[in-house]
Amino acid sequence: DIVMTQSPDSLTVSLGERATINCKSSQTVLYSSNNRNYLSWYQQKPGQPPKMLIYWASTRYSGVPDRFSGSGSGTDFTLTISSLQAEDVAVYYCQQYYNTPPTFGQGTKVEI
Amino acid sequence: DVQLVESGGGSVQPGGSLRLSCVASGFTFNTYWMHWVRQAPGKGLVWVSRIHRDGSTTDYADSVKGRFTISRDNAKNTLFLQMNSLTADDTAVYYCARGGLSGSTNSNWFDSWGQGTLLTVSS
Numbered sequence: 744d745i746v747m748t749q750s751p752d753s754l755t756v757s758l759g760e761r762a763t764i765n766c767k768s769s770q771t772v773l774y775s776s777n778n779r780n781y782l783s784w785y786q787q788k789p790g791q792p793p794k795m796l797i798y799w800a801s802t803r804y805s806g807v808p809d810r811f812s813g814s815g816s817g818t819d820f821t822l823t824i825s826s827l828q829a830e831d832v833a834v835y836y837c838q839q840y841y842n843t844p845p846t847f848g849q850g851t852k853v854e855i
Numbered sequence: 856d857v858q859l860v861e862s863g864g865g866s867v868q869p870g871g872s873l874r875l876s877c878v879a880s881g882f883t884f885n886t887y888w889m890h891w892v893r894q895a896p897g898k899g900l901v902w903v904s905r906i907h908r909d910g911s912t913t914d915y916a917d918s919v920k921g922r923f924t925i926s927r928d929n930a931k932n933t934l935f936l937q938m939n940s941l942t943a944d945d946t947a948v949y950y951c952a953r954g955g956l957s958g959s960t961n962s963n964w965f966d967s968w969g970q971g972t973l974l975t976v977s978s
Contacts, residue, residue: 747905783964785900788888792950793900793969804966820927839953843914845890847900 745769745839749848756853760761760839762824764851766837771817774841779840784822787850788833797822797833857881857967859951864972870978871941875953877934877969881960888954888962889935893947894971903949904936908957918944939978948973962978 744855746769756838761810772781780800785793797813800820810825824831837848863875876893891903905940911923926939933953934951947970955961 757874769897773958777960779965781961787900789892793965793970794968795964795966798961798964798966838900838964840961843905843963844900844916845963850899 744844745841745846747837747839747846747848749835749837749851751759751851752849753852753854756824756827756855758829758855759826760829762827762853763823764835764837766815766820766848768820768824768839768841772839772841773817780816780820781839782810782815782820784854785836785838785839786831786833787836793836808848820835822844824853827853827855857953859947859953859967859969860971861951861969864949865916866975866977867941868978869942869976872937872939873949873974875949875972875974876940877936878891879932879934879951879953880909882953882967884927884932886956888957889925889927889934890952890954890963890965891925891934891967892950892952893945894950895944895947898947901947902963905954905963906934938974940972942972943976944977946974 782800784797786794801813834850876889890905906925922940926935950971951966951969953967
């Protein structure tokens with residue numbers, strides 16, 4: 744199974760400041776035949792189900808504000824919130840869908 | 856809009872069984888992979904199982920293999936998870952999630968989620 748490791752486990756960011764979350768996979772999730780990274784990011788607010796934010800490592804899902812961006816390739820990825828808003832307080836998960844079983848990082852809690 | 860509504864959770868004793876359901880609407884159910892993902896209280900997300908659009912292929916996490924069975928009724932737009940031989944480690948919120956289109960390479964992403972149903976296994 745591919746192990747996904749996020750860092751940090753939690754971070755505190757001031758309103759309007761940048762938040763950066765890292766995700767590392769134990770093996771590549773870049774599929775050479777189509778040059779796509781099989782990596783997604785999810786946001787889970789307290790008491791709610793997760794929501795997809797980013798897929799293909801850097802494509803924002805429908806309706807996701809452009810302050811959220813994803814980057815990286817191969818085994819190292821980053822989710823950036825460019826200007827943190829109060830409604831962004833949540834736990835964020837990365838996930839690989841390169842193979843089965845799909846696996847998640849342990850989550851990063853973002854607080855203000 | 857895509858909607859996924861789970862039901863069937865509850866409290867069960869160790870060794871017991873339960874069946875979860877997930878009714879889908881707002882999309883063509885029989886063209887998508889469907890998944891179950893669980894989250895133990897205060898913990899992270901763990902994939903449980905998936906099923907191909909026509910039920911021909913199913914996969915399970917090692918932790919539930921041989922005890923859980925995923926199935927679907929495309930005529931009723933409903934996904935199921937039959938859970939047997941339950942233990943305390945199965946206590947979690949169980950989410951139904953939509954995967955990618957069958958035939959695509961992104962079968963294992965989760966672009967829509969239900970609200971979840973809570974299973975508690977305790978004596």
